[in-house]
Amino acid sequence: MKLLILLVIVLGIIAIAQLTRVYELTRGLRKTREEEISPADNRMNAMLMLAWMIVFFLCTIWLYVRYGDYLPEPASAHGVDVDKLMNVNIWMITIMFFIVNFLLFWFSYKYYYRKDRKARFFAHDNRLEMVWTLIPGVVMAFIIVYGLIIWNRMTGPASDEAMRVEVYSKQFDWTVRYPGENAVFGAADYNLISTENALGLVTREGIAVKIAELDAQIEKKREGLEENARLPVWPASYVEAVEDQIYRLQRHKQRIMDLSEFKSPEGLSEWEAGADDKIVKGELHLPVGKEVEFIFRSQDVLHSAYMPHFRAQMNTVPGVPTRFKMTPTITTREMREKLGKDDFDYILLCNKVCGSAHFNMQIKVIIEDEADYNAWLAQQKTFGGAAAPAAEPAQKDTLTTAMVN
Amino acid sequence: MGAHEQAAQGHEHGHAHHHEESFVSKYVFSQDHKMISKQFLITAIFMGIIAVMLSIFFRLQLGWPGESFGILNTFLGDRWAPDGILDRNAYLAIVTIHGTIMVFFVLTGGLSGTFANLLIPLQVGARDMASGFLNMLSYWFFFVSSVIMIASLFVEGGAASGGWTIYPPLSALPQAMPGSGLGMTLWLISMVLFVASSLLGGLNYIVTIINLRTRGMKMSRLPLTVWALLVTAILGVLSFPVLVSAVVLLIMDRSFGTAFYLSDIFIGGEALDVTGGSPILFQHLFWFLGHPEVYIVLLPALGISSEVISTNSRKPIFGYKAMVASILAIGFLSFIVWGHHMYVTGMNPFLGSVFVFTTLLIAIPSAVKAFNYLTTLWQGNIRFTPAMLFSIGLVSTFVTGGLTGIILADSALDVNVHDTYFVVAHFHIVMGMSAIFGMLAGVYHWFPRMYGRMLNTKLGYAHFWLTLVCGFGVFFPMHFVGIAGAPRRYYSYSTFEFLQNTMDLNPIISVFAIVGGLAQLLFLFNFFHSIWFGQKAVQNPWGSNTLEWTAPVEHMHGNWPGALPEVHRWAYDYSNPEHEDDFVPQTVPLKPGEHAH
Numbered sequence A: 001m002k003l004l005i006l007l008v009i010v011l012g013i014i015a016i017a018q019l020t021r022v023y024e025l026t027r028g029l030r031k032t033r034e035e036e037i038s039p040a041d042n043r044m045n046a047m048l049m050l051a052w053m054i055v056f057f058l059c060t061i062w063l064y065v066r067y068g069d070y071l072p073e074p075a076s077a078h079g080v081d082v083d084k085l086m087n088v089n090i091w092m093i094t095i096m097f098f099i100v101n102f103l104l105f106w107f108s109y110k111y112y113y114r115k116d117r118k119a120r121f122f123a124h125d126n127r128l129e130m131v132w133t134l135i136p137g138v139v140m141a142f143i144i145v146y147g148l149i150i151w152n153r154m155t156g157p158a159s160d161e162a163m164r165v166e167v168y169s170k171q172f173d174w175t176v177r178y179p180g181e182n183a184v185f186g187a188a189d190y191n192l193i194s195t196e197n198a199l200g201l202v203t204r205e206g207i208a209v210k211i212a213e214l215d216a217q218i219e220k221k222r223e224g225l226e227e228n229a230r231l232p233v234w235p236a237s238y239v240e241a242v243e244d245q246i247y248r249l250q251r252h253k254q255r256i257m258d259l260s261e262f263k264s265p266e267g268l269s270e271w272e273a274g275a276d277d278k279i280v281k282g283e284l285h286l287p288v289g290k291e292v293e294f295i296f297r298s299q300d301v302l303h304s305a306y307m308p309h310f311r312a313q314m315n316t317v318p319g320v321p322t323r324f325k326m327t328p329t330i331t332t333r334e335m336r337e338k339l340g341k342d343d344f345d346y347i348l349l350c351n352k353v354c355g356s357a358h359f360n361m362q363i364k365v366i367i368e369d370e371a372d373y374n375a376w377l378a379q380q381k382t383f384g385g386a387a388a389p390a391a392e393p394a395q396k397d398t399l400t401t402a403m404v405n
Numbered sequence B: 001m002g003a004h005e006q007a008a009q010g011h012e013h014g015h016a017h018h019h020e021e022s023f024v025s026k027y028v029f030s031q032d033h034k035m036i037s038k039q040f041l042i043t044a045i046f047m048g049i050i051a052v053m054l055s056i057f058f059r060l061q062l063g064w065p066g067e068s069f070g071i072l073n074t075f076l077g078d079r080w081a082p083d084g085i086l087d088r089n090a091y092l093a094i095v096t097i098h099g100t101i102m103v104f105f106v107l108t109g110g111l112s113g114t115f116a117n118l119l120i121p122l123q124v125g126a127r128d129m130a131s132g133f134l135n136m137l138s139y140w141f142f143f144v145s146s147v148i149m150i151a152s153l154f155v156e157g158g159a160a161s162g163g164w165t166i167y168p169p170l171s172a173l174p175q176a177m178p179g180s181g182l183g184m185t186l187w188l189i190s191m192v193l194f195v196a197s198s199l200l201g202g203l204n205y206i207v208t209i210i211n212l213r214t215r216g217m218k219m220s221r222l223p224l225t226v227w228a229l230l231v232t233a234i235l236g237v238l239s240f241p242v243l244v245s246a247v248v249l250l251i252m253d254r255s256f257g258t259a260f261y262l263s264d265i266f267i268g269g270e271a272l273d274v275t276g277g278s279p280i281l282f283q284h285l286f287w288f289l290g291h292p293e294v295y296i297v298l299l300p301a302l303g304i305s306s307e308v309i310s311t312n313s314r315k316p317i318f319g320y321k322a323m324v325a326s327i328l329a330i331g332f333l334s335f336i337v338w339g340h341h342m343y344v345t346g347m348n349p350f351l352g353s354v355f356v357f358t359t360l361l362i363a364i365p366s367a368v369k370a371f372n373y374l375t376t377l378w379q380g381n382i383r384f385t386p387a388m389l390f391s392i393g394l395v396s397t398f399v400t401g402g403l404t405g406i407i408l409a410d411s412a413l414d415v416n417v418h419d420t421y422f423v424v425a426h427f428h429i430v431m432g433m434s435a436i437f438g439m440l441a442g443v444y445h446w447f448p449r450m451y452g453r454m455l456n457t458k459l460g461y462a463h464f465w466l467t468l469v470c471g472f473g474v475f476f477p478m479h480f481v482g483i484a485g486a487p488r489r490y491y492s493y494s495t496f497e498f499l500q501n502t503m504d505l506n507p508i509i510s511v512f513a514i515v516g517g518l519a520q521l522l523f524l525f526n527f528f529h530s531i532w533f534g535q536k537a538v539q540n541p542w543g544s545n546t547l548e549w550t551a552p553v554e555h556m557h558g559n560w561p562g563a564l565p566e567v568h569r570w571a572y573d574y575s576n577p578e579h580e581d582d583f584v585p586q587t588v589p590l591k592p593g594e595h596a597h
């Protein structure tokens, strides 16, 4: 491949050198002026217009044929509507593409300069102009109405039966949370994020542990400062930095103390609802045929949860949860059979540039029968269960473990 | 310096004025619009060369991921391309700077700066811009801004890397990626200076067009270039300040502890002390400029092509009034469509619907323009100058790229192609091809007016055909890559099984990109060679009607010796049956009984 590129570059340079030589030669020989386009040149360019049009159209058709079935059939209910809409749109713009480009290159070919002809003085024609204002207007009206019908259907509120799943992004991976038995997500707060608590779920013990941990850190830094006051060895700038760290830790603590407890209408505390939440990394499992409402959150920067097979995408925004609903309709196994590929998997990938490993931020999506799904979910540990041994005061460096991998 | 200030006020003293100018005031701190125009053009060409080189670097990685290329190591060094393999952070940095340079420095500063400066005074019949001094400042702000942007490529951590749209929090947090450190700071400073340049220029263009038209140059007789440049300047003046506010708030978030765009962020092992801001606010502010910006880029190109197509078809532009109305309608609509870049940000779906509606409305004036171009060609007598070829290319690409805009505008469809290569294909065909073609058409057409010499036509042909073929070769297949689900701004696609069936297009695209890049050498050679050695130009080489061709070939302060020309007709009397010649300059009085357009 490198050879090929080298070849192209070398050829390019040779070609340019040759052209330059020809240029120098003709300049000497020719007495014609640059602005006088010779009949031969006009004819040549006219021919090239025609030739280019044919090549362009053939290449376009080849691309449509070869790459036209871009994705497998949609694996979600709304995806079917979207694909229909897409087909209508693609047909329409393809037809327009061919018509306008044809007229353009055809006129360019047909009306190339001839000395004995005079162009037709045709400055305006209100009727014609009316026609090509109105026709696009009508076509656009159709496209707008059709598109918005689908859009409203896609983005309307989820039904009451819909299950809810949280998809959580951070540089550079995805985490999934299921609400557990009680079907309510426990509250989450970014101030409580740690290795054991990747999503920052709020529980009373969690708060106590975190505050104790912050206190310990503050205490340690204070001791350092006092030590230094007795026997100054730190440069002033370092002292300032430590003071700043203490200030920030105190602010952090304060933000946690400011958290307040909310209760759901059934009287369930959001600080308790999280105990049975299930947090899963590496795979996103969903039952087929059941509406699912995604809640997206982000830990650090913008990401985007893109699921091309389901014709679905939603940005994840730190501080502002976003939502998207859909109903998967084809299980992974069925899709593998349809495609004849045993190793096919649906995928959710990041589609908003988020840093150096953006290009590899993905998670497998597994659509399965309700029974399989339930069996799988039953095997997943609950947050309460997983977070049980948090009794020892956490070490300071646990804070840094969320660093990029 | 008093010279043309007086001149601009209409004192008719042109030839009486012969004082010697120093090198510095003539070539460096010039206040003459023609010289400033050339300064903008040369700077933009230089920036363009850098941006094209950057694109070839990342196309090498995309075409042959993980392969080692000595050339990368030569240019980018061991830190960015160790063993000739592009580093992933460097990849994002050069993609970002490529986009920034192309959109702002080449197609905004370069395109408007060159042709607004050259054409506005000459086509409205003014001695110079309303304020030569502000005009000079405009260029020098642009220059300094360019230098800072280039310098940012060389700083510790590399240049800004979050994409040309620099969305926070990525761009706001130095710990989020290496490019969000000093590189990002320089990007922001450069952009503030750039906007200052653009505002100084824009205000000047508007004032000149409104106030300094020569006798008889009614608004309804303005050439379409001037109309396009006027609306462009208005768009810039109204929307660039909003970008500045977006940028200033971002600077505050980065350096002064505010949280306009930040909320609930845990990064680098620390829960940041930020709550209550919204990253989406930035996107609203950015795209409030960003969408008008795409027309700031395109309208001058359309204006140039109107002129070139009419002149070289030897036919009046079809539907002058409809063309003006379309420019105005596009200008107005472009302010109320920005949300189409944000359908999947969690924006209220109803708001999304409103943006679908307004966005698809833009297709109507766009279609009118396209059909009017076609009708102008119809039954013309088409002379294939290189400028004409590029203008025809512009129409083809404008239509091709505009049509995919219809899919993107449909929110239900955009969900699935947003931020994929489909979008990359769309906007490169309208900006990377259409707008660039307009700019090149302008250079080929007005080179004699700028430098008093001709560009070589044959080289122009080769340049056009290679550029057209390579341009489509690069950007057309990207539609298919994108529609198959390939995200943009990915360093490599090798870990995605489902994308592999379109990945064989990537090396093809890269080969076209390299050949297309090399083809620009033809232009560069032609351009710089002809400045000094080109055939000497005559006064009106293309047989045009507009005023700039009534001025002498040799540049002079004040543009015309003696009195300013007087205008008696519109700019498009080509092949008028009431006249012998196939063109009738605007300065020719109506014949007795002749009907004016």
Ligand code: HEM
Pocket (backbone or CB within 6 Å): B165, B294, B295, B297, B298, B340, B341, B359, B360, B362, B363, B366, B401, B402, B403, B404, B405, B406, B408, B409, B410, B414, B417, B418, B419, B423, B426, B427, B430, B431, B435
């Ligand atoms: C019929 C006219 C057009 C329509 C309906 C249209 C529509 C759109 C839409 C909806 C998007 C957002 C796509 C997305 O991010 O998912 C978009 C992107 C874009 N369009 Fe257009 N467009 C049109 C013409 C143009 C023209 C003439 C230009 C420039 C000369 C242009 C330049 C761009 C650019 C630069 C972007 C991408 C920005 C980015 O995300 O980096 N468009 N267009």
Ligand SMILES: [Cu+2]
Pocket (backbone or CB within 6 Å): A303, A304, A350, A351, A352, A353, A354, A355, A357, A358, A359, A361
């Ligand atoms: Cu990402």
Ligand SMILES: [Cu+2]
Pocket (backbone or CB within 6 Å): B290, B291, B294, B337, B338, B340, B341
């Ligand atoms: Cu836009």
